[in-house]
Amino acid sequence: MNFRIAVLAAGLSLLGYASISAADDWPGFRGQGGRGVAESARPPVKWDGTVADDPAILWRASVPGLGHGSPVVFGNHVYLTTAISVDGDAPLQVGRSGGIKAAEGEGRQTWAVLCYEKSSGLLLWQKDLRTGEPRATRHAKATQANTSVAVDEQHVVAFFGSEGLYCLDHSGQLLWEKDLGVIDISKYGIGWGYASSPAVEGDRIILLCDTADAPCLIALDLNTGDEIWRTSRAGDCVRSWGTPLIHAISEVTQVVINGWPWIVSYDLATGAEIWRIEGGGDNPTPTPFVDDSKIYLTNAHGGKSPIIVVKETAKGNLTTDEAAAKALCWRTEQGGAYMSTPVIVKDRLYLGNTNGVLRCFDAKTGDKIYESRLGRKASLYASLVAAGEKIYCASEDGTVYVIEAGDELDVIAKNPMGEPCFATPAISGEILLIRTTKSLFAIGNEQLQVP
Numbered sequence: 001m002n003f004r005i006a007v008l009a010a011g012l013s014l015l016g017y018a019s020i021s022a023a024d025d026w027p028g029f030r031g032q033g034g035r036g037v038a039e040s041a042r043p044p045v046k047w048d049g050t051v052a053d054d055p056a057i058l059w060r061a062s063v064p065g066l067g068h069g070s071p072v073v074f075g076n077h078v079y080l081t082t083a084i085s086v087d088g089d090a091p092l093q094v095g096r097s098g099g100i101k102a103a104e105g106e107g108r109q110t111w112a113v114l115c116y117e118k119s120s121g122l123l124l125w126q127k128d129l130r131t132g133e134p135r136a137t138r139h140a141k142a143t144q145a146n147t148s149v150a151v152d153e154q155h156v157v158a159f160f161g162s163e164g165l166y167c168l169d170h171s172g173q174l175l176w177e178k179d180l181g182v183i184d185i186s187k188y189g190i191g192w193g194y195a196s197s198p199a200v201e202g203d204r205i206i207l208l209c210d211t212a213d214a215p216c217l218i219a220l221d222l223n224t225g226d227e228i229w230r231t232s233r234a235g236d237c238v239r240s241w242g243t244p245l246i247h248a249i250s251e252v253t254q255v256v257i258n259g260w261p262w263i264v265s266y267d268l269a270t271g272a273e274i275w276r277i278e279g280g281g282d283n284p285t286p287t288p289f290v291d292d293s294k295i296y297l298t299n300a301h302g303g304k305s306p307i308i309v310v311k312e313t314a315k316g317n318l319t320t321d322e323a324a325a326k327a328l329c330w331r332t333e334q335g336g337a338y339m340s341t342p343v344i345v346k347d348r349l350y351l352g353n354t355n356g357v358l359r360c361f362d363a364k365t366g367d368k369i370y371e372s373r374l375g376r377k378a379s380l381y382a383s384l385v386a387a388g389e390k391i392y393c394a395s396e397d398g399t400v401y402v403i404e405a406g407d408e409l410d411v412i413a414k415n416p417m418g419e420p421c422f423a424t425p426a427i428s429g430e431i432l433l434i435r436t437t438k439s440l441f442a443i444g445n446e447q448l449q450v451p
Helices: 003-017
Strands: 057-062 072-074 077-085 109-117 123-132 156-159 165-168 174-178 199-201 204-209 216-221 227-232 245-248 253-257 262-267 273-278 289-291 294-298 307-311 328-332 343-345 348-352 357-362 368-373 385-387 390-394 399-404 411-416 426-428 431-435 439-443
Touching: 072 426, 123 174, 165 204, 199 245, 245 289, 273 307, 343 385, 385 426
Parallel strands: none
Antiparallel strands: 057 439, 072 077, 077 109, 109 123, 156 165, 165 174, 199 204, 204 216, 216 227, 245 253, 253 262, 262 273, 289 294, 294 307, 307 328, 343 348, 348 357, 357 368, 385 390, 390 399, 399 411, 426 431, 431 439
């Protein structure tokens, strides 16, 4: 950290960034409710991550290893997951061509949780959880640490799929761990890597384990790791990489899982099915989320790219039961997202894709508003996030595109980071936290005049 940034970081702590309200927390993948939205936040729009003295760069911290897990914020702590190669740098394929290749030559890894101080970027602690050969392969563009942690006031939950489930406290002390065996999310005979982040609600952890041979959804006790229930998804889903949505309404708290051929909602208390609807894309990755009492789902690949919007009160089979189907608000078979979870701002649904195309739909009616390319080199694997009426699109080409919400594409900034961006950014108050392949950035409005 250079002198200017160090002084600024100290000043930020004095101004109250060390005592952060719960409203500034981003407690899991895509923040509160998985919506990816911080309505009252106003982080910067323009910056240059390649310039050390850019006043918007509050700090930049080095991140060891390789991981696509997103930053998670609790108080003055920022959490990341990573897998550190013991035998040298792990390979990562960067560029539009993905193919079906598995990563090669990884060797032994150390899986770890990292905790940074939000006000300064200081690494407060690193908890190494397991060291060994990976128990499942990964796609060449994926990592061995694709998931984000989930936190509450007392717990930090990290799930690395085949490499285990771990529950820590906020000081990095291991409370308990659990080995759930090999969870090989495979296609074409290749394990493409585990990517479904844990979801925490009350005293429960929900884990999606859609292996090819025995897909299932599991509920565990947050305090002990004991299994509460396990529901088979055999016949319902071949593979899935999305994070579970936990959503409470007056009647029931449901767990909604993106999948193919079926998207299914389960009762958090028992694991029993509440509703289902036939999906479309055969590599379901985006995470379900709720807006205005409706559940939004999308996926793509294999010819279909549906967007599906369901009332939160849905029950039964929405595909085969005519009465149950009334809970379907709207659906289109084309226009959905492959890897990136969409975001809703001002009744507009925005979806980004790996080819750099951004699409906008009317969130209430499903009418398509526009389809346009962000930039010639843009490629969106990270999910979209929004603050106010600004939408942040982190791209594999090392650029964070910022667009103004509206009925035509308005790119108001193209911010270089100097490194590829695969992880979804986090928003905490006036600070945007961006993970690149090698760094963690805090982007904010400068509070002090520093010589």
